[in-house]
Structures are given as C-alpha cells and as structure tokens.
Amino acid sequence: MQSNTVLEWFLADLFCAIDHHGKCSVTWSDFNAYVIDVTMQGKESYYEETPIEPYTRSTIEADLCDTKKVIYHGGLDRMVFVTGDNHCNLVSPSFKIIQEYPIKPSYGNVLDVTFIAGTQCRLAAATSDCVVRLFDISSRQFLCSETFGVSQTALHWCERESFLYSGNRNGKISCLRLTDDDKRCHVTETICSHQSTTTAMLTLPDSQLVSASLERDIKIYNPATHQEAAALRGHKHGVFSLSFSPLYNFIASSGFEPQPFLWVPNASNSKPFILQDHDPHTARIVKVHMVMGTPQLLTMDLKGILKVWDVRTLKVHSTISCSEGGCKVQDFMHYDRRNMVIPCGGVSAKKDHMAVLRQNLVGRGTRPVVAVVILNSIKAFLTC
Numbered sequence: 001m002q003s004n005t006v007l008e009w010f011l012a013d014l015f016c017a018i019d020h021h022g023k024c025s026v027t028w029s030d031f032n033a034y035v036i037d038v039t040m041q042g043k044e045s046y047y048e049e050t051p052i053e054p055y056t057r058s059t060i061e062a063d064l065c066d067t068k069k070v071i072y073h074g075g076l077d078r079m080v081f082v083t084g085d086n087h088c089n090l091v092s093p094s095f096k097i098i099q100e101y102p103i104k105p106s107y108g109n110v111l112d113v114t115f116i117a118g119t120q121c122r123l124a125a126a127t128s129d130c131v132v133r134l135f136d137i138s139s140r141q142f143l144c145s146e147t148f149g150v151s152q153t154a155l156h157w158c159e160r161e162s163f164l165y166s167g168n169r170n171g172k173i174s175c176l177r178l179t180d181d182d183k184r185c186h187v188t189e190t191i192c193s194h195q196s197t198t199t200a201m202l203t204l205p206d207s208q209l210v211s212a213s214l215e216r217d218i219k220i221y222n223p224a225t226h227q228e229a230a231a232l233r234g235h236k237h238g239v240f241s242l243s244f245s246p247l248y249n250f251i252a253s254s255g256f257e258p259q260p261f262l263w264v265p266n267a268s269n270s271k272p273f274i275l276q277d278h279d280p281h282t283a284r285i286v287k288v289h290m291v292m293g294t295p296q297l298l299t300m301d302l303k304g305i306l307k308v309w310d311v312r313t314l315k316v317h318s319t320i321s322c323s324e325g326g327c328k329v330q331d332f333m334h335y336d337r338r339n340m341v342i343p344c345g346g347v348s349a350k351k352d353h354m355a356v357l358r359q360n361l362v363g364r365g366t367r368p369v370v371a372v373v374i375l376n377s378i379k380a381f382l383t384c
Contacts, residue, residue: 054318055308055341055357067344070333073115076137077337080123081344086110088125090137093338101135103127114155116164116178124164126152132166132176134185146176146185156201158209161223167198171213175226191226193219200242202251204265210251214238218253220265232263234272243297245290248311252297254285260299262311275309277316289334304329304343306357322357 018026066084073079078098079091086109088101101123103110108128116122121137130151134143146166152174154167164176164185171194174187194213201211207223218232218239237256244251244265251263253272258280261272275297283302290297296317297309304327308317322329322343330345341357 055306055320055359057320057322058356058358068330069110069113070331070342070344071113071115072333072335073117073121074336075117076115076121078137079333079335079342080113080115082110082113086127088113088123090123099140101125101140103133107131107133111151111153112155114157114164116157117159124155124157126155126166132164132185134178144178144184146187148174154198154201154211156203156209158203158207160203160207165201165209165211167193167201167211167213169197171195171198171215173198173201173209173211189226191221193221193228196238199238199240202242202244204244205246208265210242210244210265212239212242212253216255218242218251218263230266230270232265232270232272234261234263234274241285241287243288243290245292245297245311247293248290248295250290250311252288252290254288254299256284258282258285258301260285260288260297260309262297262314273314275314275316277307277319279319281305281307286329287332289332291334292336298332298334298341300329300332300341300343302328302330304345306332306341306343320357 015026067081068084069082071080077093081089081091083089086103088103088110090098090101092098103125111126111128113123113125116124116134122143123135123137124132125135126132128151130148131145132152132155133145135141136143148168150168150170152166152168156165158165162177164178165173166176167173173191173193175189175191176185177188178185193211194215196214198211198213201209203209208229209221209223209226210218212218216233216235216237216239219228220230221227222229232251235253235255235257239253239255241254242251249264251265253261253263260275262275263272264270281299281301285299285301288297288299295310295312297311298306299309300306304322305319306322307319309315310317328345329343332341332343334341339359
C-alpha cells in the first residue's frame with residue numbers, strides 16, 4: 001500500500017513536470033517532448049550533444065557553370081556534374097573536370113544519372129531518346145545500353161540486390177541486371193507502380209524499394225516479389241525528392257508543398273510529420289537530403305533558399321540564401337568529406353566561381369530515443 005502511495009506521488013510530480021503549460025492535460029506530444037528533453041538535453045544526460053553549426057555562404061573557383069544535376073560517389077570521392085548542354089563531367093574534389101562522357105547531342109537531354117558500384121565503377125545515364133547507357137568510369141568507354149519504348153526519368157542502383165532500377169514517365173519501374181562482363185544489360189522484371197512520371201527512388205537497408213512520382217503516393221515494394229507492400233499518403237500533389245536516414249529511420253520527401261514531410265517506413269496507417277517554419281519556402285523544394293549520421297535534414301527550393309532542419313525537434317535550425325540574380329536552382333549535393341553544400345543551376349553570376357555553403361562542424365548529435373521504460377524502484381527512466 002505504501003509503495004502504491006509513493007508511485008502516485010511520483011506520477012503526480014511527473015504529470016506536473018510534463019504539463020509545464022498548466023493545461024491540466026497531457027498529450028503524447030507533450031510526453032515525447034519531455035522524454036527527449038530529459039534524456040538528450042537535460043542536466044542528467046549521459047550524452048554530450050554536439051550542436052548543429054550554421055552554414056555560411058562562400059564561393060570557390062571552378063570551371064563549371066550552368067549545371068542542372070550533380071551526384072557524388074563516396075568511394076571514389078568524385079562527382080558528376082550534368083551541364084545545361086548535357087555534358088556529363090567527372091569532377092575532382094578540387095572541382096576540376098577530370099573527364100567528360102560522350103553524351104552525343106543526338107541522344108537528347110540527360111534526364112538522370114547514377115553511379116553503379118562494384119568491382120568496376122560505372123556511370124548510368126538516361127536520355128530522352130528512351131535509352132539507358134552505361135559507361136566505364138576509368139576508361140570513359142561506352143559499355144552497353146538498353147532501349148525502352150518510353151523515356152526513363154529516374155535511375156537508382158541497389159548494390160545489395162545488384163539491380164539498376166529505371167523508372168519511366170508512365171510510372172513503371174524496370175529492373176535491369178548487368179552481365180558479369182558488363183557487355184549487356186537486360187530487363188528482368190517490370191513493376192507497375194505509379195500512374196504518372198517516376199521522379200525518385202531509393203532502397204531501405206532491408207532492400208525494400210521506395211518510389212515517388214508526380215502522383216501523390218509514395219510506394220514501398222517487397223524486395224523478393226517487388227509487389228507493393230505499403231503506400232505513404234499525405235502529399236496533395238506530386239513528389240519530387242526522397243531521402244532516408246538509417247540512424248533515425250525516417251524517409252524524407254518533398255513535393256509542391258512548401259514543407260518537407262517525414263515518414264516512418266512500414267508503419268501501418270503512417271501519417272507524415274510535416275515540418276513547419278514561420279518563414280517557409282516560397283518556391284518548390286527541389287530536393288531533400290538527410291545528412292548521414294546526423295539529425296540534419298537539408299531542403300533547398302528553386303530560389304536557392306537552404307533550410308537546415310533538426311529531425312529530433314522537427315524544427316528549422318537555420319536558413320540561408322545561395323542564389324544570385326534570380327537564377328533557379330535545379331539540384332544540390334551535400335559533400336560530406338568537406339562539410340559543404342553545392343547547389344547547381346547557374347547560382348553564381350561569375351562563370352569562373354561556384355557558390356557553395358560551408359559548415360565548420362557537422363553536428364553528430366546523440367542517438368535517437370526508441371524506447372522508454374519507467375523504473376518504479378529507483379524513480380528513473382531507462383531509455384534506449
């Protein structure tokens with residue numbers, strides 16, 4: 001009986017601590033906020049939290065301009081910039097062009113590019129002539145191609161399954177497998193996924209494919225059967241970009257809305273966390289990017305406004321402009337090794353300089369709280 005009384009006192013004190021607004025009621029949001037404050041930011045925290053440092057705008061000398069897409073390969077420490085005239089340039093960390101890949105004018109516009117990792121690193125490029133072409137990174141030689149009946153608008157390489165996923169403007173996704181000698185790639189399966197243009201794809205750690213399109217739904221597929229396993233519904237219009245954080249188990253997405261969305265994959269009836277800011281984006285978000293190993297989510301819109309979000313608090317940390325002269329940003333890349341954000345799309349008035357955003361220190365933060373247990377005997381929280 002005495003232990004029950006002590007427990008009641010403890011719960012009453014806990015209720016008052018959570019109900020700091022004095023509303024005489026507590027929601028799950030209040031409880032979650034209290035747990036995060038106590039375990040991650042409180043005086044009794046066992047972890048030292050590294051704050052997120054702000055980005056600052058600067059320029060670097062570069063012989064690249066008018067770029068519309070950029071991708072990065074961490075193993076090679078190389079980037080590929082796709083220019084407005086459809087040249088695919090392999091670029092060094094000093095932002096000097098190492099080599100150019102032969103995308104002929106007759107191929108049409110470059111719609112998407114991706115690296116294919118393996119024993120030989122290759123580059124895949126989808127062009128508007130309905131062909132996906134593969135090139136060898138080291139020799140710059142053309143390897144093979146696959147011709148489709150419709151333009152391929154999004155590419156994604158799944159290293160674990162050794163699949164090159166190629167989504168088209170009709171919403172279907174093809175699974176391409178390469179032969180061992182890289183002399184041929186062939187379609188092994190077609191996934192009837194969306195009813196509109198495929199815009200982005202990624203794979204989760206368990207090899208589940210996630211795809212987005214100009215329709216509203218984000219879809220997740222079983223890796224064995226490629227059948228739809230879940231649909232994430234919340235966007236009112238099309239979705240343009242996807243990113244995933246293994247550390248926090250969030251899928252980030254952006255569409256026509258001025259806010260990014262966060263999703264918990266494979267949760268039944270999952271509803272998005274919509275990240276709000278008092279000064280939201282005023283143009284379409286071109287890309288979302290979860291910075292690996294940190295709580296940072298980066299979003300950038302067509303006007304070149306970068307917002308750094310903290311997914312622990314679902315709030316914006318800082319906002320900075322990187323655009324000049326009203327130029328539209330079409331893509332950006334986070335260069336992890338140099339703590340740098342590189343926007344592309346003619347963001348600098350000087351053709352020999354490139355606007356970048358630097359960060360002195362990437363905030364590593366603490367690990368997320370995934371479970372909480374109340375230990376009555378010692379009146380404490382156990383978190384993991």
